[in-house]
Amino acid sequence: MAFEFKLPDVGEGIHEGEIVNWLVKEGDAVKEDQPLVEIMTDKATVEITSPRTGTILKLMGNAGDVVHVGAPLVVFGDAGEKAQAVTASAPAMTDGKRAEAPKPAPHPSAPPQPVASVAPTAAPSAAPARVLATPATRRLARERGVDINLIQGSGPGGRVTNEDVTRFAEPGGVAAPAAKSDAPARIFMGAEEERIPVRGVRKVISQHMEQARDHVAPFTYVDEVDVTDLVKLRSELKEIAEAQNVKLSYLPFIIKACVAGLRKHPYLNAVYDEARQEIVVKRFYNIGIATASEAGLIVPVVKAADRRSMVGIAAEITRLSEATRAGKIAPEDLQGSTFTITSLGSLGGLFATPVVNYPELAIMGVHEIKKRPVVLDDQIVVRSVMLISLTFDHRIIDGHVGAAFANEVKALLQNPKRLLIEMS
Secondary structure, eight states: OOEEEEOOOOSTTOOEEEEEEESSOTTOEEOTTOEEEEEEOSSOEEEEEOSSSEEEEEEOOOTTOEEETTSEEEEEEOTTOOGGGOOOOSOOEETTEEOOOOOOOOOTTOOOOOOSSOOOOOOOTTSOOOOOBOHHHHHHHHHHTOOGGGSOOOSGGGOBOHHHHHHHHSTTOOOOOOOOTTSOOOEEOSSSOEEOOOOTHHHHHHHHHHHHHHHOOEEEEEEEEEOHHHHHHHHHHHHHHHHTTOOOOSHHHHHHHHHHHHHHSGGGGEEEETTTTEEEEOSSOOEEEEEEETTEEEOOEETTGGGSOHHHHHHHHHHHHHHHHTTOOOGGGGSOOSEEEEEOGGGOOSOOOOOOOTTBSEEEEEOOOEEEEEEETTEEEEEEEEEEEEEEETTTOOHHHHHHHHHHHHHHHHSGGGGGGGOO
16 A cells, blocks of 8 residues: 655754755665655755655655655555556645646546545646646746747656757757756756756755845954964874874864853854844854865854863864765754854965854854964064954944954964863
């Protein structure tokens, strides 16, 4: 008997997810706990596993579709059960609209087949038949100014493909072969133009940046920090950390300095509840670490940074970074940050103006440590210098408050032995 598996709740506050990649296909026999699909939420990419052993009768949606929690995801059946006998109920959401699923024609002698829980809703008889096409193909047709209803589809069941749209719009134009399901669809527009759908991590980053643009009044403060003593101290402590199988970078020192600054300037460790017009000050210190991955920039969180030792922070950074770059970061490791640090590391440059990680109120960018000539005791000497750039939400953080925080962090990084007192 057919069983309809719905998208489960994959994390706190998550209401929907985007289908990134199907790991099975219709007709496959699967076992319980076998990975079915990769779903991108606004927190992370997660694998949804099979709740049972059975046969995949129908996949509800395509890569790029957005599925709400509780919406049908997969229809299971028993071995030998026909996929055609299953009628899909509520289909996946995409771009805020429901994409209609094709309805198989019933066999005149076939008895009705049971479907799990949700009965299909019949379309009004007056509604015209809708051309079968994926959301990405419909979007391509709109971009090319093509009426998709006029196109004869060459795909399964008469589905209109990207190539059909391209050929219809530009006879003789170059079209790419159909993309595999495990890779982003690439739409080639002639020899000199390529269109790549914005989906997955890149789509989440795009939406998050739009939130920051719409809800933050940013100002950026830049200063330089003489980290000569920090370079020396870190070099001395590296062996101690390595004895505990921990790689000690500069980041744990920077995190400790930021936590100390946040304790003195608590408004920077807060969020602005716009609906209630309240500043919500956090009494815990969860530091987000912007981490580059092949998929894009992701922000795992060092929880309770104030209660961790320097080596403990270093070990947690290593764990989070490795999981992020491997694409295996857990959703709970991406939640609950109160302040974010972003680093360009050895990429160089002078400084940048980081974007506040909304709904936080501040972010600090740290940049490459370089040898520079510095005036010290009226003498020009060569020192190790790093620039820091902090962006604040000016609606809540005044200029003098942001500068005071930056000066506190700077003082601790220039006299890093003070940071050892912060160790617990």
